[in-house]
Amino acid sequence: MSFFGIINIYGQNNLEKQFIDVESKVIEWRQHFHQNPELSNREFKTANTIAEHLEALGLEVSTGIAHTGVVGLLKGNSSGKTIALRADIDALPVTERNDLSYKSTIETEFLxxxxxxxxACGHDAHTAILMGVAEILSKNKDQIKGTVKFIFQPAEEGPPPGEEGGSKLMIKEGVLENPKVDAIFGLHIRSGVDVGQIHYKPGGAMAAVERFTINVKGKQTHGSEPWLGVDPILISAKIIDGLQTIISRESELINEAAVISVGKITSGVRFNIIPESAELIGTLRTLDPKMKTHIMKRMKAMTETIAKAYGGEASIVFENFTAVTYNNHNLVSQMLPSLKQVAGQNNVLQIKAETIGEDFSYYQEKIPGFYFYLGGKPKNTTNPPLHHTPDFLIxxxxxxxxxxxxxxxxFDFLNN
Structure with missing residues (x-):
């Protein structure tokens, strides 16, 4: 039986009116957060706004978790399971480029x-949505069998260098305990998905993300006499070219997708000096653990061998950013009827896995979880603005x- 069936049995048929009433608040909250964004582990004002709202609803509120995280606890009128709903609250170092009345004009120094x-990714929408859910559920807690834990998580985009943060630190500080969470759910607004649609993928939905750093050592010399030195820029170019052959010629791409991208190269100070060293920073995305192990092993061997072949040296270091976002098959099957109930049978669509990453995955390593996409495509657009760009719009x-x-x-998870 769906929640709406339960509501009708108990005579509380005003839920749709509650949704209508809360919608304007959700939009207002979203615009407030959009105009006042804060970077990872620095979401102080955002956290205060969230905490004040949850406290006004009568929830048990904990703050300062994983630096700036907020957790609200709503206990139903009878005992039962515990469900967690998560929203990420951090913004990005991006200069917004649009004419919105609530456009961000905040500036800072980042690295x-x-x-x-x-x-520029939609976390303001996630935060506002979860605040709206907390308001709705708090008004209907007499129909809740169990406990709802609202997790407002900082630093999903990654904590600043040298700091801990994100879901890893939330877990470390006990967010899935007291009470112990039975299942966790999350969503992400997507500018490329039509409004009214929900997209999902059972099993591996998003990629494990590794950050890699390659340090290349050569021998400095005058640019007019390259034969007297070892050029680390040339070696870097050969390494980048070689890494792509691991994907195109060694990876079983009919199994799962994989991506290697170099996003930053740093070397040299002057046009006529061949420098002594170079640094390459990039990302590896994988959806299969065996492929990940193989690719990382080959990246190390290829980096070292190519550098040696050109007379230099090179080393590679990996740093894990996210695990595979793995949607528990049983949980997906159990909750799909709930999504179809609210969106309509034809608006809940299964999609293929993607190579973006999401630190919601660390919760899913501990307990069953289900993460899905929510449509937010702007009207009358054929090429919607991408996430993480100055033009992002929903x-x-x-x-x-x-x-x-x-x-x-x-309601369906707790009451069925």
Missing amino acids: GTKTGVAH DESGLILGVKAFTQIT
Whole structure:
């Protein structure tokens, strides 16, 4: 039986009115967070706004978790399981480029570079949606059998260098305990998905993400006499070229996708000096553990061998950013009817895995979890603005479906 069936049995048929009433609040919250974005582990004002709202609803509220995280606890009128709903709250070092009335004009310095700060991925929407869900559920807690844990998580985009943060630190500080969480759910607004639709993928949905750093050592010399030195820039170019052959010629891509991308190269100070060293920074994305092990092994061997072949030296270091976002098959099967109940049978679509990463995956390593996409494509667009770009944009009319989806999931999971 769905939650709406339960509501009708108990005579509380005003839920749809509650959704209508909360929608304007969700949009207002989203615009407030959008205009006042904060970077990872620095979401102080954002956390205060969230905590004040949860406290006003009468929830048990904990703050300062994983630096700036907020957790609200809503206990139903009878005992039962515990469900967790998670929203990420951090913004990105991106300078927003649009004419919105609530456009971010915040500026800061990030890793030595002056930049704007913007919610260029949609975390402001996730936060507002979960605040709306908390309001709806708190008004209907007499129908809740069990406990709802609202997790507002900082630093999903990754903590600053030298700091801990994100879901790893939330878990380390006990967010899945007291009470112990039985299952966790998350969502992500997508600018490329039509409003009203929900997309999902059972099993491996998003990739494990590794950050790699390659240090190349050569021999400095005058640019006019390259034969007297060892050129680390040339070696870097050969390494980059070689790494791509691991994907194109050694990886079983009919099994799962994999990607190697070098995003930053640093070397040299002057046009006529061949420098002594170079640094390459990039990312590896994998969806299969065996492929990940093989690719990392080959990247190490190829990096060292290519450098040696050209008279230099090179080493590679990996840093894990996310695990595979793995949607528990049983949980997906159990909760799909809930999503179809609110979105419609034809609006809940299964998709293929993607090579983006999400630190929600670390929760899923501990307990069953289900992460899905929510449509937010702007109206009248054929090429919607991409996430993590200055032009990112969403249609706010899609937010209320996120509120409905989390609400339906909560009641169906706890009461069935």
